[in-house]
Amino acid sequence: MLGMSDGLTVPFALAAGLTGAISQSRLIVTAGLAEIVAGSIAMGLGGYLAARADAEHYANELRRERQEILVIPEAEAQEVREIFAGYGIDKENSAGVIESLRQRPADWAAFMMRFELGLEAPVPGRAWRSALTIAGSYVVGGIIPLSAYFMFADVRQALRVSALTTACALALFGGIKGRLTGVPVVRSSLQTCVIGGLAALAAFAMARWIAL
Amino acid sequence: MLGMSDGLTVPFALAAGLTGAISQSRLIVTAGLAEIVAGSIAMGLGGYLAARADAEHYANELRRERQEILVIPEAEAQEVREIFAGYGIDKENSAGVIESLRQRPADWAAFMMRFELGLEAPVPGRAWRSALTIAGSYVVGGIIPLSAYFMFADVRQALRVSALTTACALALFGGIKGRLTGVPVVRSSLQTCVIGGLAALAAFAMARWIAL
Numbered sequence: 287m288l289g290m291s292d293g294l295t296v297p298f299a300l301a302a303g304l305t306g307a308i309s310q311s312r313l314i315v316t317a318g319l320a321e322i323v324a325g326s327i328a329m330g331l332g333g334y335l336a337a338r339a340d341a342e343h344y345a346n347e348l349r350r351e352r353q354e355i356l357v358i359p360e361a362e363a364q365e366v367r368e369i370f371a372g373y374g375i376d377k378e379n380s381a382g383v384i385e386s387l388r389q390r391p392a393d394w395a396a397f398m399m400r401f402e403l404g405l406e407a408p409v410p411g412r413a414w415r416s417a418l419t420i421a422g423s424y425v426v427g428g429i430i431p432l433s434a435y436f437m438f439a440d441v442r443q444a445l446r447v448s449a450l451t452t453a454c455a456l457a458l459f460g461g462i463k464g465r466l467t468g469v470p471v472v473r474s475s476l477q478t479c480v481i482g483g484l485a486a487l488a489a490f491a492m493a494r495w496i497a498l
Numbered sequence: 499m500l501g502m503s504d505g506l507t508v509p510f511a512l513a514a515g516l517t518g519a520i521s522q523s524r525l526i527v528t529a530g531l532a533e534i535v536a537g538s539i540a541m542g543l544g545g546y547l548a549a550r551a552d553a554e555h556y557a558n559e560l561r562r563e564r565q566e567i568l569v570i571p572e573a574e575a576q577e578v579r580e581i582f583a584g585y586g587i588d589k590e591n592s593a594g595v596i597e598s599l600r601q602r603p604a605d606w607a608a609f610m611m612r613f614e615l616g617l618e619a620p621v622p623g624r625a626w627r628s629a630l631t632i633a634g635s636y637v638v639g640g641i642i643p644l645s646a647y648f649m650f651a652d653v654r655q656a657l658r659v660s661a662l663t664t665a666c667a668l669a670l671f672g673g674i675k676g677r678l679t680g681v682p683v684v685r686s687s688l689q690t691c692v693i694g695g696l697a698a699l700a701a702f703a704m705a706r707w708i709a710l
Contacts, residue, residue, distance in 0.1 A: 292540055296508075299536030300529065307528045316519045316708045317512065317529045324511030324701035328504055331693040339681055346680070370595065373605040379598040382591035383582065393585040401613060468558070469551055481543040489536035496528045 290459055292329070293427025295482040297321050298452045301431055303489030305445045307496065311435045314444075318435065322428035330421030337413035344399070344408050351395045351402075359388065362398065369401055430455045449486075456482045502671055504541070505639025507694040509533050510664040513643055515701030517657045519708065523647045526656075530647065534640035542633030549625035556611070556620050563607045563614075571600065574610065581613055642667045661698075668694045 297318050304314045355362050363384050370380040387394040399405050434448035435441070457475045464474025509530050516526045567574050575596050582592040599606040611617050646660035647653070669687045676686025 291544065295540040295544075296533070296536050299540065300533050303532030303536060304529055307532075308525065312708075313520065313525070316705050317516055319708060320515030320519075320701040320705040321508070321512050321533060323704045324508050324515060324697045327697040327700050328507040328511065328693060331696065332503065332507075335689055335693070339679060343680065373599065373609045374602050375595055375598040375605075379594035382594045383587055386587040386591040387585065390586050393587075397585045400616070404612070404616065404618060406616060467551060468555065477547055481540060481547070484543065485536045485539040488539050489532040492535045493528050493532040496524075496531060 290423040290427040291456065291463070291478050291481070293322070293325065293424035294430060294452055294456055294459065295427075295485050296325060297428040298431030298448060298482060299486035299489040301435060301448060302445055302486040303493035305441045306490045306494035309441055311439050311441050311444055314441060315432060315435045318428070318432040322425055322432070325428070326421040326424035329424055330417040333420040334413050334417035337408070337416045341408040341413065344405050347403055347405060348395060348399055351398045352391070355391050355394050355398075362394070363388065365398070365402060427455075427459075452482060452486075453479055502635040502639045503668065503675070503690050503693070505534070505537065505636035506642060506664055506668055506671065507639075507697050508537060509640040510643030510660060510694060511698035511701040513647060513660060514657055514698040515705035517653045518702045518706035521653055523651050523653050523656055526653060527644060527647045530640070530644040534637055534644070537640070538633040538636035541636055542629045545632040546625050546629035549620070549628045553620040553625065556617050559615055559617060560607060560611055563610045564603070567603050567606050567610075574606070575600065577610070577614060639667075639671075664694060665691055 300321050301314050301318045304317055308314055351362075366384050366387065367377060367380055370383070371377075387397055396407075399407070431448045431452040434451060435444045438444035438447060456478045460475040460478030461471045463469075463478070464471045467474075512533050513526050513530045516529055520526055563574075578596050578599065579589060579592055582595070583589075599609060611619070643660045643664040646663060647656045650656035650659060668690045672687040672690030673683045675681075675690070676683045679686075
């Protein structure tokens with residue numbers, strides 16, 4: 287889902303922009319497909335590496351916490367005390383939790399990961415799933431605005447159809463995203479449409495301006 | 499920084515891809531600039547809305563937690579007990595923390611936000627900063643691979659220079675990113691280069707294949 291609105295917006299805006307400068311549908315399709323391929327790979331691999339980096343960061347920090355709990359338990363206990371002090375909980379009231387953690391080093395390390403560092407344990411296989419989801423969404427999203435240029439040789443006609451189908455897709459996607467993330471559906475729908483429209487308009491103006 | 503490697507990779511790959519199909523530097527520059535404008539706006543605004551949505555989500559959840567602490571404190575106390583039980587801490591040992599939280603509802607809500615929901619308080623103004631950083635990095639990143647096409651009328655020559663400058667920029671950027679995120683510098687450098695190269699190669703092959 288993450289790549290979908292970028293996939294809809296950027297190829298649409300690129301194609302619309304080129305319509306201001308190029309009169310052959312075929313060239314616009316070529317540029318659009320090249321963009322979809324480049325964008326989906328760059329973003330998919332980028333997502334993969336980001337997820338892998340997160341997983342490594344987690345593993346490193348976990349190793350460090352375990353080591354510290356083993357070597358300097360007093361300093362770690364003091365850190366727990368300070369975390370609780372940040373919520374106005376004094377030494378006496380946090381003593382029970384600290385005593386309990388001292389008796390289970392593995393739980394203590396997990397506790398520090400979450401409560402000191404705010405890190406979640408990474409889900410195995412997330413990196414690949416994340417990469418494929420982003421890349422796939424980008425491709426699916428990008429094909430929608432481009433399909434009009436496959437069908438119409440006249441680029442102005444293609445642009446009109448492309449704008450219409452892309453606006454519908456953006457509205458639908460924005461609505462679904464709003465539903466999933468708890469943002470009001472109509473607002474989310476409008477927002478994704480406005481982003482796509484603005485990006486397309488700016489790209490169109492830019493390409494027009496260069497071509498003149 | 500976030501938009502920089504996308505900004506370097508996608509316009510480079512698009513321009514490289516079009517070099518396989520178009521023989522005029524001017525058209526490639528037009529397509530590249532249209533992509534940069536579209537990409538920077540789409541990603542910048544996307545980043546803005548994502549940060550705004552996070553801030554709203556936080557505010558909504560905080561309101562809900564405060565309400566629950568006021569109306570159903572027993573259920574909330576039970577939730578705290580369960581969080582601690584997840585780390586093997588029993589009822590007796592977590593009692594001190596729970597008693598202490600009961601006496602300060604505001605701290606209690608903050609505690610639930612972090613320890614139950616794992617949410618961080620959003621930094622004010624982050625949405626705009628995030629949008630401008632992403633868009634700015636995308637523009638700066640995108641100008642680098644494209645600049646060769648400004649300078650050389652021969653697209654093959656421009657592609658060679660573009661590949662070289664982009665590879666250097668990706669390596670440098672990957673190194674800096676590795677340094678900031680704690681990933682080994684050389685590996686991070688190579689990774690960003692490989693992503694850019696793969697995306698460009700695929701876009702090039704695709705554009706070539708269509709153009710034939």
